[in-house]
Amino acid sequence: MPFRGDPRACARWPAGTRLSGAVLAAAFLLAAAAPPAHARTGERQADLPAAVDAAVAEYRAATGLPGAAVAVTHGTEAVHLAGYGSTPSGAAVTERTPMAVASVSKSFTALAVLQLVDEGRVDLDAPVRDHLPEFEMADPRAADITVRQLLDQTSGMSDTTFGAFSRPQPASLREAVAGMRSAGLAAAPGERWEYHNPNFQVAARLVEVVSGASFSDYLDAHVFDPLGMADSSTNDTDQDLPPSAYGHVTLLGRPVAAPEPPAFGNGSGGVVSSARDMAAWLIAQHGGGRGADGTRILSADAVRESHTPSPGADSYGLGWQVGATPSGAALVHHGGDLFTSTAYQALLPESGHGVAVMANTGMAAGDASAIAEAVIAVIEGRETPPPGQSPLVVGADAVLLGLAVAAVPLAGLGVRRSVRWGARRVDAPSHGTVLRLLPLAVPVVLFAGIHRVVGFLYRGRDVAWIQVAYLYPAFLLLLGLAALGCTAVAVARAAALVRARRAAAR
Structure with missing residues (x-):
């Protein structure tokens, strides 16, 4: 957001960039004279780890970023996993260091709901109350909010009518949903898109009620364990995060270690993960719901639907944002901002690459998305401006x-x-x-x-x-x-x- 899950972190690059017919024709002629694509791809994959390490090192030297973790995947392989720098306690960041992924968590919540849809236990286009009777709001239009509208953020719920952070913070998803009973809607359900964290808190509570398990236990059993994500968990509040997931604020261009301010975030921003685990997650997303070992956690149709913008939701799908890189390549991504750390995930469908970055500085610095931009530029063979502080x-x-x-x-x-x-x-x-x-x-x-x-x-x-x-x-x-x-x-x-x-x- 710039609060947990702020859409700034979900829309870094312009969407809809397209190559002209002339450029496509030139590209075709060049491709005909170039070495086979698989040969070029193999060369790039071999050089990729060193190039990513160099890009991150340059960025950290220019900005003073204390620590970061990066995962790069290609197809069913993790081609580069690395940690850089240190946590606030001074421990080295490694590929196994659990770090906050903030609003990247929304993609996990959407997948959990879609698993229940695949099983026939949830109807994506049915009213939320059909599955979660306790979901009540002061506005009678809330009865029409569908499950899909929670996930694509067109429910009509808004920060302007419900202060998710300025109110007393709940201690559980049940309390989070109960606290919405006095809230109104800013728009009719389906009328417009508006980023609002409680959408995904309601969705996570729906998973609890339908599955009969806590949201944490559900993700463990149905997402983290099947994909071998042993470093991952989801947490109710920012005070529940492991020490390695805390980060820094920036003052005079220098990082200052600080605890995350109190806030409830399960469902909307509570996941903690490592570079190793995020690679497994990206592979499953690229693989149509199958992990690297073939384990299926979601149908290919449901994965495809989550990566497709909903009508009326601008470029937002179901827990994912859709756009394009500066080169015009398709981009499926989502960012996450806490006040002492940031995260970013991206899928490049055309090249088959995935990128995940976690950085332990807060949203004011925007380091995770900036590093991801540099890594994607490396993948695409583009130059980027040298990093540095303003x-x-x-x-x-x-x-x-x-x-x-x-x-x-x-x-x-x-x-x-x-x-x-x-x-x-x-x-x-x-x-x-x-x-x-x-x-x-x-x-x-x-x-x-x-x-x-x-x-x-x-x-x-x-x-x-x-x-x-x-x-x-x-x-x-x-x-x-x-x-x-x-x-x-x-x-x-x-x-x-x-x-x-x-x-x-x-």
């Missing part, structure tokens, strides 16, 4: 921190001068004095409600106050010190005025 971002942090430091002595000066201020206003009318003090309340009010301002700027996305500290730490520090300083000056002036007036009365 000097504007680092400079802005420096300015904000400088202002924050300056706010402290300025507040002290205001407090010391409050006696003179009170003496000057002994005979002033009260309403005029209040108007003079009122501007000091602006930083206080803004500090208390900054999450609402940020949510508005992000087009109505719901934001908890603590999450702003992870997105804009330098700004929030400045705002907090300004609010504290203004409060101190206002109290000192009011006290000085009271004393001055009492002295004048005597």
